Amino acid sequence: MHSQVPSENQLAQQFGVSRMTARRALTELTDERVLKRSQGLGTFVAESVAASSLLEVRNIADEISARGHSYSNRILLAQECMASADVARALEVPEQAKVFHSIIVHCDNGLPIQWEERFTNPALAPDYLEQDFVHTTPNAYLSKVAPLTQADTTVEAIAAEAAIAHALEIAPGDACLQVWRRTKSRIGTVSFARLVHPGNRYRLGAQLRF
Amino acid sequence: MHSQVPSENQLAQQFGVSRMTARRALTELTDERVLKRSQGLGTFVAESVAASSLLEVRNIADEISARGHSYSNRILLAQECMASADVARALEVPEQAKVFHSIIVHCDNGLPIQWEERFTNPALAPDYLEQDFVHTTPNAYLSKVAPLTQADTTVEAIAAEAAIAHALEIAPGDACLQVWRRTKSRIGTVSFARLVHPGNRYRLGAQLRF
DNA sequence: TGTATATTGTTGTATATACAAGAATGGTTA
């Protein structure tokens, strides 16, 4: 369904801005794959690509129960803090702005399987700290508050530091899979998470089709 | 090192364009994470971390040269062998069938960055061993022979074993990112690769849009 | 009727201008 969007000039007139600013908005939406434009024809809403969730952002509690295992967690920390330089950049907030900081360890049949350290933008999820994370994961709450439009993920291998090794019940220095994930909604960057998995208890899979 | 880039006005004057077009170029490079800008301070080249996308199968030689670094490799092994049970299952050939087996270490500016151990189906790439892998990577050759239609990828963290540690110039037991990748073409399973990266020299990235 | 041409409306590109906002510097003053 190629539904057409008003032209730059129409939008400019309609919203009382110049054509160039209307154009910039359309360009940004085009960069985000929301719109498609073609010279001489016009601007159209883009076909929503059959969200073939290759590397989907799933709730780990759901994953574990989908395997028929029991899910449990331990909340190590849930508080407000000041954004460090890295966190501020990731969340696109000013440095030393107040952000929510939580650390939760997720267990599969009682065995720790993920260290989830998360920084959340209070502007987009103000009730974050009031959630009952024993029964709702941060992921589930955030998905409800602000539907995700984008996720940037980075994967690397690290040696477990002391605190993480203790929480995951592995030896310090053991290989871990570390995932950095920044999730964005339409309004802005919602959350920045560091997920650490024991290397011998977890794998990441992706199936690509071309 | 935070090397600074000329300001918008300087670039405009230097290249004889207006400030706005110089600015647009800088903005695009910033969107691509090539530059970082901050108001009042200036524009800087962003730290380029060795990272590749989890969602695409790219030639590592191209990735390295795209970063402006020099690519080199060491061929540790290139021969025919009998398929083990795992390899046979992955390649969908009978057990103990003849398959090609190669081990190549890829280097970025002389520093080992990937151990590539690959099993290839001779039926789909008969000339595999005749390739000059000093100048053509297995990836490049296979893509030419049989266009990929699917890739199954698994990522995990492991401790480096002796042979790999030696080849990658890291200590045994150091954390490594291990990627298993099985690539299929329309006709069948082409290749099965085990890619091991030093954890502190490599990252995998993925950007998802919903 | 069929074909060429002109017109209109669209996006794409480049420019010039003005001012706001942030950060560092230097000088003045208490």
Add this chain to the structure above:
DNA sequence: TAACCATTCTTGTATATACAACAATATACA
């Protein structure tokens, strides 16, 4: 010395203008 302020340079935002490139449509003409 310490605090304050003005200046300057930077990026960020918004606007207005002109023209190019492309596509569809209307018009004129053979």
